[in-house]
Amino acid sequence: MYQLSTVIITILAFVLTMVLIFIRPKNMNEAIPATIGAILVFLSGSVSVGDLFDISSKVTGAAITIIATIVMAIVLESFGFFSWTAALMLKLSKGSGVRLFWNTLLLCFLMTLFFNNDGSILITTPILILILNNLKLKTRQKIPFLLSGALIATASSAPIGVSNIVNLIALKIIGMDLYLQTEMMFIPGVLGLLFLSYLLYLVFKRDIPKEIRFHSYTIPLQKNRLYHPLQKNAESLFNQQKKLMINMLIFVFIVRISLFIASFIGISVTLVAVLGSIILLIWRWVHLKVNPKDIIGKIPWHILIFAFSMYVIIYGLHNIGLTNFLIGHLQTLVNDSLLHASITMGAITALLSNIFNNHPALMISTLALTDMGLDPLIMKTVYLANIIGSDIGSLILPIGTLATLIWMHILKKNKIQISWIEYIKVTIIVIPPTLIFTLISLYLWLLLVFVK
Numbered sequence: 001m002y003q004l005s006t007v008i009i010t011i012l013a014f015v016l017t018m019v020l021i022f023i024r025p026k027n028m029n030e031a032i033p034a035t036i037g038a039i040l041v042f043l044s045g046s047v048s049v050g051d052l053f054d055i056s057s058k059v060t061g062a063a064i065t066i067i068a069t070i071v072m073a074i075v076l077e078s079f080g081f082f083s084w085t086a087a088l089m090l091k092l093s094k095g096s097g098v099r100l101f102w103n104t105l106l107l108c109f110l111m112t113l114f115f116n117n118d119g120s121i122l123i124t125t126p127i128l129i130l131i132l133n134n135l136k137l138k139t140r141q142k143i144p145f146l147l148s149g150a151l152i153a154t155a156s157s158a159p160i161g162v163s164n165i166v167n168l169i170a171l172k173i174i175g176m177d178l179y180l181q182t183e184m185m186f187i188p189g190v191l192g193l194l195f196l197s198y199l200l201y202l203v204f205k206r207d208i209p210k211e212i213r214f215h216s217y218t219i220p221l222q223k224n225r226l227y228h229p230l231q232k233n234a235e236s237l238f239n240q241q242k243k244l245m246i247n248m249l250i251f252v253f254i255v256r257i258s259l260f261i262a263s264f265i266g267i268s269v270t271l272v273a274v275l276g277s278i279i280l281l282i283w284r285w286v287h288l289k290v291n292p293k294d295i296i297g298k299i300p301w302h303i304l305i306f307a308f309s310m311y312v313i314i315y316g317l318h319n320i321g322l323t324n325f326l327i328g329h330l331q332t333l334v335n336d337s338l339l340h341a342s343i344t345m346g347a348i349t350a351l352l353s354n355i356f357n358n359h360p361a362l363m364i365s366t367l368a369l370t371d372m373g374l375d376p377l378i379m380k381t382v383y384l385a386n387i388i389g390s391d392i393g394s395l396i397l398p399i400g401t402l403a404t405l406i407w408m409h410i411l412k413k414n415k416i417q418i419s420w421i422e423y424i425k426v427t428i429i430v431i432p433p434t435l436i437f438t439l440i441s442l443y444l445w446l447l448l449v450f451v452k
Contacts, residue, residue, distance in 0.1 A: 034305070042316075069273065075281060079287075125407055129410075155395065158193075159185055310357045345389065349393065350435055365390075398423055
């Protein structure tokens, strides 16, 4: 048992952290209050040095994996992938704002499958900003594309475990491989994404421009070379880049498949991701003569500091009894039926994710899960419900996921203002029903395929 002072300081540190994150005085970076809170929790004694090593062992591999993915995104940008994709998006949209909206959602989904949710945000957000700025749209008209793209990119990590750093950590704790996770989750996850996409279209229907005119702008497709759709050499310039872009995407896809193979045969997923990023860095160095040192300054390190700090805080709460509290109040409900297990734990993890951020929230709910002594099928169901709550339910508030924090960071760098209020006005409408729909889809899918 911990001393009363330790319990009080830990709880106050958590409350102080969350208040500062929500108020954000002088536009304070989220990593600052999280770090202060983590230090207070450690000094209180609820988290020991041994706990810090335990936390590091759980998050280091996943953190390195996400850094490797960020490196891949930076390399793609160097080769002109963002500009080339922007030009392709406009060609496929054929002057229709509605078609561009749906193309945006498809792009964000595919990039999350190719990379992961954080990598997808790092790739798709600059592409969308490039398109929308060149279309000279008003801020109100930009929000449907930027916000919907961010939500789909993040939620698209639910169907496949390797698409989210949080999923990777939980997979390690629960002892579940990528293949089984994908088999059980892919169909309900995709159905949830389709449902979310339709809701987003209904919410933004009035703000999406019916027509977009692209005759008045150019896109920097290559260094010192501009892509203008009406120029005679436009198609030739576009096609020059096409072969290179396809080759790079094929390589990234091979790395992606290799992660599954590595997981199956027991090779470190992190090692494969790092090797893939190193090869891309060497490729860029040879072809573009760009020194890899620039990567250090482009990685948003504060996001990783925020994640680790929140883990320390939640670990302190875990040690003073939060996990036991959850087990005591949820075990009966979770054991009752697959449906109750799915909806209950999915909703609880979503709530915790929007309070703590989904990284520590999924960790605490997964730790609680492993101590409940559940039937194997119910345990897997609850784990998958946790993933849905963590990857989709966490999107109500901007601090719910690292991906949305990265998204906010990119918007700020590009001087695009989307306030928390504007964000929540949309997510409070679309996320709760999507969460419930996806959890019920999970239950029905497991009932149909896995329950004999």
